[in-house]
Amino acid sequence: SAVISQKPSRDICQRGTSLTIQCQVDSQVTMMFWYRQQPGQSLTLIATANQGSEATYESGFVIDKFPISRPNLTFSTLTVSNMSPEDSSIYLCSVSRTGYEQYFGPGTRLTVT
Amino acid sequence: AQSVTQLDSQVPVFEEAPVELRCNYSSSVSVYLFWYVQYPNQGLQLLLKYLSGSTLVKGINGFEAEFNKSQTSFHLRKPSVHISDTAEYFCAVSGGTGANNLFFGTGTRLTVIP
Incomplete structure (x- = not known):
């Protein structure tokens, strides 16, 4: 497994602003991912964070709205840009060493007013 | 592409009773299930x-699940639940060349009643 931390744990933001979420892992991992969990919903993959190159986005998610950085093998950030109330969700990062099971961070609970 | 169906959105069960949370998946390739x-x-x-x-896998907290390829199922079971098991449970599948992409079910809310 892995010890994963996320900052902030929660935030309340005004519409039109941006928030950057950090994900830190206690050891190097091959893969890092970002998910969104809308209220009462399941998880949806936003993108795979690639070390040293642009993230790979899933259908319905674009880089302008969710820019992602991954400067090394233990850290990644997700920015939620130009926020609207529809962006209110829990954002979770996950990691995988094997490419099979993933381990999740505690999540960032975002409320946009 | 893979998909996951969790048939029950909510499952109430009395403390110390057994429970089964159902999960079915669809995939045209070999899968990994979680x-x-x-x-x-x-x-x-x-x-x-x-x-x-x-095909029978044991996990933490006394849970186990059985992979049934013919029925494309991966049901989760526990013989005796505790109050602390009250939570949301998600079944997920990945497979083929996209082993790093998990597809989640919609979740089952397990409520253990004292």
Whole structure:
């Protein structure tokens, strides 16, 4: 497994602003991912964070709205840009060493007013 | 592409009673199957996984699941639940060349009644 931390744990933001979420892992991992969990919903993959190159986005998610950085093998950030109330969700990062099971961070609970 | 169906959105059960949470998947390729638990206001914790080998897998907290390829199912079971098992449970599948992409079910809310 892995010890994963996320900052902030929660935030309340005004519409039109941006928030950057950090994900830190206690050891190097091959893969890092970002998910969104809308209220009462399941998880949806936003993108795979690639070390040293642009993230790979899933259908319905674009880089302008969710820019992602991954400067090394233990850290990644997700920015939620130009926020609207529809962006209110829990954002979770996950990691995988094997490419099979993933381990999740505690999540960032975002409320946009 | 893979997909996951969790047939029950909510399952109430009395403390110390057995429980089964159902999960069916669809995939045209070999799959890897997972159950995750999410306690209130927390992230997801891996309960158990099936990658290969024995179809009966045991996980943490006394949970187990059985992979049934012919029925494309991966139901989660516990013989005796505790109050602390109250949580949201997610079944997930990945497979083929996209083993790093998990597809989640919609979740089952397990409520243990004292």
